Amino acid sequence: MTRSHRRLIGPLRAGLATTFAAALLCAAPAAAQIRIGELNSYKAQPAFLEPYRKGWELALEEINASGGLLGQKVEVISRDDNANPGDAVRVAEELVSRERAVVVFGTFLSNIGLAVTDFAKQRRILFLAAEPLTDKITWENGNRYTFRLRPSTYMQSAMLVPEAVKLRKKRWAIVYPNYEYGQSAAATFKALMRAAQPDVEFVAEQAPALGRIDAGAVAQALIDAKPDAIFNVTFGADLARFVREGQTRGLFKDRPVVSLLSGEPEYLDPLRDEAPEGWIVTGYPWYSIKTPEHDRFLTAYQRRWKEYPRLGSVVGYSSMMSIAEAIRRAKSTDTEALIKAMRGMPMDSPFGKFVWRAIDQQATMGAYVGTTTVHQGRGVMRNFRYIDGAAVQPPDAEVRRMRPADAMQ
């Protein structure tokens, strides 16, 4: 230890002790308002969740500008869940017991979404799962306290299957990230394809670990299998690696690709002018949607944040607005009244009207399906159309079979 360090130690300890004491003393939650809790993995998934936060903050400002809810101002207490279910459950508990939130919304990763879903059931508080895609949140592990906004894995795969069938290709290769979202997207795609096109053959399956794809090896393995078409579920950095390596090695030459989520600006924009041509994708072509609802949202968002919205923005905005609408209809913040109000509730969103289904508490918000191309140095979607979430649901009997009995009360 150097001499200068020794002299530092005393003041350093004193400084730390003072900060400690100050932290202990300042605490206290605040005044009477409607408090809504929000938790998400802001540090772990900033690319999606920074726009998401801007989305719900915009909605919150609009709500408070028009007088708040039930005559009171609304406050959202937002926390980072440290990207693991254990901390997420503690944070949710803190929001409910210490911050006295009446509703909790958010979460991104499917395992965290499931953990908070179960917490909501235990704690009897309404939880709006904004982003997690796993089907289990509304089906196998569903409960009456949990509502989910984004189209589930099943819905999004089902949106792409008709396009895949139109290609009339027999040999398909699948590449997906090796965790529940990827596994269930691949399984749903295979099941629905087999039902629609019985002679389909899945000649190759590659399941690299999430975030750690060895794109060269995966691309080469897919080339060796000689498929006619490819179904891709990778996203984020994995997608960028896969696109670059695949294009250099000629993987996509004369091979149509059907890809989940790749049309979302979060995942398409980083590719810039290397965005793939002619991929059939689900996404959010914010630059070309010409509906009055979306124009209103786009203008408001750009005026407030001076940047263009991403899909996360729409998710955050619609989540906050749904909660507000539920509180207005229930005329109270009591959980039972909110559940009753939200089941079957119609909503307006930048994507148009959708409904919160009563049968499984899934929102019928849909997605845009289109083809990618490069335009002015950036990847865009064209020839797109909006597919309503209500059109890609399994039959009601099947849903009732999957959902637990006590969730249907």
Add this chain to the structure above:
Amino acid sequence: MTLQTLVVQLLNGLASASTLFLVAVGLSLIFGVTRIVNFAHGSLYMLGIYLAYSLIERLGAGSVVGFWGGVLLAALITAVVGAVIELLVLRRVYAVPELFQLLATFAVALIVRDAVLWLWGPEDLLGPKAPGMKGAVEVLGARIPVYDLFLIVVGPVVLGLLWLLLTRTRFGVLIRAATQDREMVAALGVNQAWLFTGVFALGSLLAGLGGALQIPREPANLGIDLTTIGEAFVVVVVGGMGSIPGAYLAALLIAETKALCYALGTVTIGGTTFSFSKLTLVAEFLVMALVLIVRPWGLLGKPAGPVRGAAQVEAPLRPATVPVRRAGWVLLGALALLPLASGHFPYLPVLGIDILIAVLFAASLHFVMGPGGMHSFGHAAYFGLGAYGAALVLKALGTPMLVALAAAPVAALAGALLFGWFAVRLSGVYLAMLTLAFAQIVWALVFQWDGVTGGSNGLVGIWPAPWLAPKWAYYLLTLGVVAASVWLLRTMLFAPFGYALRAGRDSPLRAEATGIDVARVQWAAFAVAGFFGGVAGALFAFAKGTISPETISVGRSIDGLVMVLLGGIQTVSGPIVGAVAFTWLQDWIIRATDYWRAVLGLTILGLVLAFPQGIAGALGPGLQRLFERGRPPTAKAGGS
């Protein structure tokens, strides 16, 4: 899969091997000379790729000078950053108990991650391809990118340059000498401080270069540091710490194994389909476990030279005196009365449960790390086995919650017995990495085994019995279990078993000579630590109601390490203090600010600099003197 395709995949593996080698060799050099486990190495790699992105944009992406200038400049700037880290932070923490520097580098890694987020934003940044190397060439009927061929050459070239540096320059001679015997080098009059700075800068240069060279292959994104540091550690350990050719050999071995996994794809053997590409989840850890079991010092590593008391000699542990024991009972009483405050502070029992579980986790880890002298980087495996054991017993067998709670640690005990048998045959960092390998293998098993463990989503619905449902009730149960466990651990420490364990740590030869079977004692210690880690995991499962593979992740093991080191590895109350401090700090800081990672890192750094012996280690002797002031020294047993 034909021979042709196999050869092509092996070529792909060679390109990845070069990348792995560049990252790992810097880490190996740094560890060989300074004996620091540099947790911030992945962050330097990440810094390299981000800097390269910005510099190339600035200097002109299309031109050769712009691209390569950007790459080299990024590497140089990373080297400077590394030197600055060494000067500001690490120099102050050299003469401290082993492994404490890991805490400092961990804090630096946290700070760098938030700094990168703040400087470059959250989006992925895809840089340009290398000019002149944008296409692919036909090799054996497949198209290999030209840049891959370039990378295949870069690895051996860097290896050769390093070999020249190490054998033909004075700096290199000093590096080799310091790797072999650091104290002797200092005794011979070499300025050790500048040697360390130089080596750290060189290691950082190589990390930054490795990152910058990846620009044509992948986008700069914020998760790179964590994936890289894991892979780098594995390569370094498999090759042998401090061995440069070993690092290259290990990089080759691991990259080719992964390439093979991708090439094999999905294979059907006798009716069951087996997906080899899913094996890449854990392939490098399997390789590491196999290599370490067969060759305990890595492929080309040599047994470490004699450590001539670089750290301070630790004072022997003394049993608690009566005043300390009274203070302990008072504290326990105060904690038991905590639920009375839950009217005003309803969050307190919830936080309290998490802190208590962390205390037990840290205390069980400390049992092997401090008195046992065996550093375990994979302690979360037992935590997770206990948690999953509790969940599975509850759900599959439908037993009442308390039975599940009692039965769960048995799974952890079984795991600890199995892994401990292999682990005690190694020592030092190799032991640590073998425990990490076992933890990762358990993690991968749990992650993949959808049918039983729920796969990556985990299991839900593991709530305690209705009479324990109120948070304060579960808090009291947790307090009772944790207090009893910590007391048991402490008793074991001051029983003959504990003394034998410490004897084995301090002087294995002498201990063996007096008849102590050191390996067996250490194996038993491992089992005990694993058992109590499992108890902590079982408590955790019921506290949260769900468990998922995060309970077994590297992050949780590292958290345990941080808690033990923060509190001070030499004292028995160290892990308790460290667990309370870390859990409470993290909870408070996450709620307080957006850039909580940087603030947490700075706080830990501050604690590291203010308490170089750990918090309890620094405050303990002072408090002890406070308690004993004014009392005559007690007569020793059998003394005068």
